[in-house]
Amino acid sequence: MAEAGPRREGAPGQEAAAAADAGLPVVVRAADEAALYRVARRRARKKVQRTERVDVRYSVSEKQAILAEARRLNLAAAHLVGALVVAHLNGDLVLPGQRTSHDDLIDELAALRTEIARIGTNVNQVARKLNSGGHPHPGDTALLAEAGRVLVLARDAVTSIDVTSDNAATSKAA
Structure with a gap:
């Protein structure tokens, strides 16, 4: 089935539009988002294509949910x-009944680390611009x-987040 328009990965509002199309609410926890991206990120193209097939049956609502999430992540459902x-x-990745609070904590910390690193990057860009020479302004x-x-x-x-994440992962393994 051909798509209606061009794919614009990362375009603003893309996630909300996909959820709205599927009739789903747009509420995503950072832990869920981080876990899904960690698992479903695009794999590198391999020289030999996968040829083995497994057939699975889903209810109509399960299939719609899978397709909506795949569209939201800009991935093929398969x-x-x-x-x-x-x-x-x-x-x-553990099944929903097997997920522990450690998994949520580690994913929340990973998402938080990413956000703080982005803040640092932005501040660094401001500092680089101010240090680039020219005539300084009063402030x-x-x-x-x-x-x-x-x-x-x-x-x-x-x-601190790295240390806490390491401690959480170590205590989970024990």
């Missing part, structure tokens, strides 16, 4: 289902000092 099954077999010195302080805070926060 790839989404296959990636989730293989991830479960590899121990990277540039104070702004650079504040940018440096925010970068230190972001670095400390990311380090």
Whole structure:
């Protein structure tokens, strides 16, 4: 089935539009989002294409939910289902009844780390622009000092998140 329009991965409002098309509410927890992207990210193209097939039956509502999520992630439905099954077999993804609070904590921390790293990147870009030369403006010195302080805070926060994530993963394995 051909798509109605061009695919625009990452376009603003794409997630909300896909959920609205499927009649689903747009409520996503960071842990759920992080877990799904960790598992369903695109795999590298292999020289030999997969040829083995498994047929599965879904109810109409289950199929609609799978198709909506695949559209939201800009993936083929077969790839989404296959990636989730293989991830479960590899121990990277547990079934809903098997998911623990450690899994949620680790995924929330991963999402938080990403957001804080983005803040650090943005502050770094501001500092680079202010340090690029030219004639400084009256508030540039104070702004650079504040940018440096925010970068230190972001670095400390990311380090703390890394340590906490490692502790959570270690205690889960034990």
